[in-house]
Amino acid sequence: MELIVRDLAVARGGVPVLEGVGFQLSAGAALVLRGPNGAGKTTLLRTLAGLQPPLAGHIGLDRDAMAYAGHADGIKATLSVQENLEFWARVFGTQGVQPALEAFNLQPLAARAAGNLSAGQKRRLGLARMVVTGRPVWVLDEPTVSLDVDAVAMFASAVRAHLAQGGMALLATHIDLGLAEAQVLDVAPFRARPPSPDDFDGAFL
Amino acid sequence: MELIVRDLAVARGGVPVLEGVGFQLSAGAALVLRGPNGAGKTTLLRTLAGLQPPLAGHIGLDRDAMAYAGHADGIKATLSVQENLEFWARVFGTQGVQPALEAFNLQPLAARAAGNLSAGQKRRLGLARMVVTGRPVWVLDEPTVSLDVDAVAMFASAVRAHLAQGGMALLATHIDLGLAEAQVLDVAPFRARPPSPDDFDGAFL
Amino acid sequence: MASIWEYANPKKFIETTDRLLPWLSVTALLCLVVGLVWGFFFTPDDYKQGSTVKIIYLHVPAALMAINAWMMMLVASLIWIVRRHHVSALAARAAAPVGAMMTVIALATGAIWGQPMWGTWWAWDPRLTSFLILFLFYLGYMALWSAIENDDTAADLTSVLCIVGSVFAVLSRYAVNFWNQGLHQGASLSLDKEENVADVFYHPLLVSIAGFVLLFVALVFLRTQTEIRARRMRALIARERLQ
Amino acid sequence: MIALLIRDLKLGTRAGGGFGLGLSFFLIVVVLVPFGVGPEMGQLSAIAPGILWVGALLACLLSLDRIFALDWEDGSLDLLATSPLPMEGVASVKALAHWLTTGLPLVLAAPVLGVLLNLPQAGIWPLIWSLGLGTPALSVIGTFGAALTVGLKRGGLLLSLLVLPLYVPTLIFGAEVARRGAMGMEIATPLLMLAGITCGTIALLPFASAAVLRVNLR
Amino acid sequence: MIALLIRDLKLGTRAGGGFGLGLSFFLIVVVLVPFGVGPEMGQLSAIAPGILWVGALLACLLSLDRIFALDWEDGSLDLLATSPLPMEGVASVKALAHWLTTGLPLVLAAPVLGVLLNLPQAGIWPLIWSLGLGTPALSVIGTFGAALTVGLKRGGLLLSLLVLPLYVPTLIFGAEVARRGAMGMEIATPLLMLAGITCGTIALLPFASAAVLRVNLR
Amino acid sequence: MMPDLGKYAQAVLSSYAVSIALLVVLVAMSVWRARKTRRELTDIEQRVRRDG
C-alpha cells in the first residue's frame, strides 16, 4: 500500500492556500508536516482525509483507508471513557478497546465520565480512538497539543507500533515528537500564489 | 500606590487551586506569573481582578484600579477596530483611542471590521484596549498568545511605557517577554494541598 | 442545647437523620395506612358528592404538601443565601422532586375528581391553574439544578430562582383569580368550625395529612443525605484530580 | 448505525441531554394559550387540536439545533464524516434519534395535554394518529434544517425561520386530521396525505441533509 | 451605559445581529395558527388577541438567549464586569436593548398582523397599549432568565422553561386587556395591573439579574 | 368488606391507585438512589484513603 499525492491544491474559505503539493509515503513510514501558523497544514490534512474536495491534483489512496483526528476530539462529556471508545469501535466495526486503553494508559480512567478528564487526558482519549479505528493511515492534526512529556512519549510509541504493523501516519505539528525516522515536509514553499487580478473567472479574481 | 497581596487562597470550580499566595508590587513595577498548565494562574488573575471572590486572604488594592484582559478578547466581529476601542473608551470614561491604536500599530486597520482580522491582529486589538482603560494596574492573562515576534516587542514597549507612567502590570505567561526588569513569581509552590478526606465539612472534603 | 446551626454540618446531619429516619418512616407509614384505610373503608358517603368524597384523603394532603414543599425550599434557599450552609441548599434540592410529585398527585386526583363532579377533567379554575403553574416552577427549578455542574453556583442560582419564582407564583395566583372565577371549593380546613367539613370526614383527613407531612419529612431527610453523599463524592473526585 | 442511535439516545437521556425539555415546552405552550385566549371551555375545545399541533411543532422546532450542533462543536461530526458510516445514514439516524427523544414523547403526552384544552373524547385517537404519523416528518425536515445551519453561531432562530415554511404542509394535513377527528368527521383523506408526506420526506430528505452536511464540513 | 446601549443596538442591527428574526418568528406563528385551527373568521377573530399575545411572547422568548450569550462567549462579559459599569446597569441596559430590538418592533407589527387574524377594529388600540406596556416586562424578566442560564451550553430550551412561568402574570393581564378591548369592554383595571407589573419588574429584577450574573462569572 | 362506592367507584379507585402508585415510585426511587450513592461513596472513600 502506498499513498501518492501529486500536484494537490487546497483552498480554505474559498481562498487557495496551498498548491503543487506532492509526496509519496509507503507502508510503515510517517510524514511530519511543518510550517508557520496559517500556512495551511490543517487544510491539507482535511483535504487528504476527504473532508473537503481538493481544488486540483490527485490523492492516490481511498479515503476509507484513513482515520482523521483534528483539533477537536469528539469526546462526549457524559459518556465514560470506555463508552466513548466502544462507540467508535462499533462505528468502525472493530472489536476490543483494551489495547487502545493500554496504549495510552487510560485503564485507570476507563470508568470515569469523559467530561471530568483534564485536557491532556482528553487528548489521550482522542488519540486512543485512532488505535480503535483499525485503519492503516492515520491523519493527525497537532496530536500533541496539551500533552505533557510522558504522554508525548506514549504517543510516539503508539505511532511506532502502528508503523511497525505496516501502517502509515501523517502528522502536522509544531513540536519535536521524537520520531526521528519520519520524513518531514515543510508546506511553506507550496503557498498558493494569489491569482492575477485580470483572471476574471471562476473564483472572480 | 502599592498592591499588597497576603495569604491569598483561590479556588476554581469549587476546588482550591492555590493557597498562601503573597507578593507586593509597587508603582512602576511588573510581576510575571509562571507555572505549568493548570497550576492556577488564570484563577489567580481572575480573583485579583475581582471576577471571583478569594477563598481567603487579603488583596490590598481596590478592584477599580485594575483592568483585566483574559484569554478571550471581547472583540465584536461586526464593529470596526476603531468602534471596538471607542466603545471601551466610553465605558471607562477616557478619551481618544489614537495613542492606543499607535501603540499597537493598528492605524492601518482602524476602519477594518474586527471579524476580518487575523488572530494576531485581534490579539493586538485586545491589548490596545488596556491602554484605553486608563487604569493603573494591568492584569493580563497570556497576553502574547498568537503574537509574532514584532508584536511581542510592541507589547513589551507598551508595558514599559505604562510602567514609566507609574502603572503596574501583572502578567501570566509561558514565554519570555523581554521584560528583564519584571519580578517573577512561580505559582507552583503555592499549589493547594488537597484537604484530608476525613474533613467532612464545608466543601464536603 | 446546642445551636440549631450545628445540624448544618453535613456529617452531623447524616448522623442525626440516620437516627430519626426509622422512627419517621414507621410513623409516616402508620399514619398513612390508618388515615387512608379509615377514610376509604369507614367513612360514609357525602350526601352531595357521594363516594367521591373519599378522594379528599389523598387530594388535600397532597395539595397541602405541594405548597408547603415549595415554602420549605424557599426557606432553605434563604438560609443558603444568608448563612451559606451547604446542607440547606441540598435540602432544597432534595425537596423539589418530592414537591413536584405531590403536585402531580394533587393534580391527578383533582382531575379524576373533577370528571364526576364538574363533568370535566380540567377547568381553568384559579386554584387548579395556579397549581399547574406551581408544577412548572418545580420543573424549571429541577432542570436548573441538573443543568449546572458547579454545585455552589447551582445552589446560588436556584436559590435566586426560588425567591424570584415565589414572588411570581404569588403574582400569578392573583392574576389567575382576576382572570377567572372558579368552581373549586373554598378552604374548608379553616379554624372557623362553621365552615369545616363534617367531623366524620375531618378526623381521618387530619391523620392522612399527618401521614403526608411525615412522609415528606422522611423523604427529604433521606434525599438530603443522598445529595450530601453525592456532593461529597464529586468533591472527592475533584480532589483526586487535584493530585 | 445502531451504535450511533444508541449513543444518541444515551446522550439524550443523560443529565443535560435535553430529554424532556421539548416535552416541557409543549406543556408550557399549551398552558399559555388559555391565558391568552381566555378560559371558556367551549372555545378552547374548538381550537384544541390546532393548538396542540402548533405546540408540538414549536417544541419540535426548538429542539432541532441540538441535532447536529453538539456534535459539530466537539468535532464528532468531522470524525463521523470520515468514518465508514454513510452521511445519509448519519442524517437518518440523527432524525430517528430526534424523533425518539422529542417526537414520541410529544405524541404520548398530547392526549394528556388535550385534557387541559378540553379536547373532545372523540378527538383523542385522531390526534394521536396524526401526531404519530406527522412528527417523524417534522424530525426529518428539521434534521435537514439543522444540517443547513450547522456551524452558524446562534443559528437557532435562523433555523426556525428556515424550517417553519417547510413544516406548513405537514401542519395543515396533521391539524386537519385532528380537527376533523374532534368533530367526528371522516379523516381518511388528510391522514393519507400526511402519511404520504411522511414517507416522502423520510425517503428523500436524508440525501439532501447529507449533501448539505458535506458542504458544511468543508 | 449609553455607550453600551448604542453598541448593543449597533450589533443588533448589523448583519447577523438578529434584528428582525424575532419579528419574523412572530409573523410565522401568527401565520401558522390559522393553518392549525382552521380558517373560520369568526373563531379566529375571537382568539386573535390571545394568539397575538402568545406569539409576541414566544418571539420575545426565543431571542432571549442572545442577550448575554454572545458577550459571554467572546469574553466581553468578563470585561464589562471589571469595567466601571455597575452590573445592575449592565443588566438594565441589556434589557432595554432587547426591548428596543425585539419588543418595540413586535408592538409596531402587531396591528398589521392583527388584520391577518381578523382582529376587530376596536381591539387595535388596546392591543398596542397592552403590548407596549407589557413587552418591557417581558424583556426584563427574560434578561433575568438569560442571566441565570448564561454559560450553559445550549441553554436555550432550559431558558424557555425557566422564563415561561415567570411570564404568566404579564401574559394574563396583557391578553386580558387586549381581549376586553376587542370586545369593547372596559380595560382600565387590567391595564393598571399590567403597568404595575412592568414597573415592579423594571425596578427590582435588574438587581436579581446582576447578582446572578456575578455568580455565573465566578 | 369493600364499601359500596356506587357509580363513582371508578373515580375513587383510580385516584387511590394512581396516588399510591406515584407515592410508591417516589419512595422507591429515593431509596434506590440513596443505596446507590451510599455504595459508590464508600467505594470512593476507600480508594481515596488507600491512595492517600
Ligand code: HEM
Ligand atoms: C386538577 C384539579 C384540581 C386541583 C389542582 C386542585 C387543587 C387543590 C388545592 C390546591 C387545594 C387546596 C388545599 C388547601 O389549601 O387546603 C384543594 C383542596 C380541595 N379540593 Fe381540589 N383541586 C382540583 C380539583 C378538585 C375537584 C374536582 C374537587 C371536587 C369537586 C376538589 C375538591 C377539593 C376539596 C374538597 C378541597 C379541600 C378544600 C380545603 O379543605 O381547603 N378539587 N384542591
Ligand SMILES: Nc1ncnc2c1ncn2[C@@H]1O[C@H](COP(=O)(O)OP(=O)(O)OP(=O)(O)O)[C@@H](O)[C@H]1O
Ligand atoms: N474558517 C475559515 N474561513 C476562512 N479562512 C480560514 C478559515 N480558517 C482558516 N482560514 C485561513 O486559511 C489559512 C490556512 O489555515 P490553516 O488552518 O490550514 O493553517 P495551519 O497551517 O493549520 O495553521 P496552524 O498552525 O495555526 O494550525 C489561514 O491563512 C487562515 O487565515
Ligand SMILES: Nc1ncnc2c1ncn2[C@@H]1O[C@H](COP(=O)(O)OP(=O)(O)OP(=O)(O)O)[C@@H](O)[C@H]1O
Ligand atoms: N471551569 C472549570 N471548572 C473546574 N475546574 C477548572 C475549570 N477551569 C479550570 N479548572 C481547573 O482549575 C485548575 C487551574 O486552572 P487555571 O486555568 O487557573 O490554570 P492556568 O495556570 O491558567 O493554566 P494554563 O497555563 O493552562 O492557562 C486546573 O487544574 C483546571 O483543571
Ligand SMILES: [Mg+2]
Ligand atoms: Mg492547524
Ligand SMILES: [Mg+2]
Ligand atoms: Mg490560563
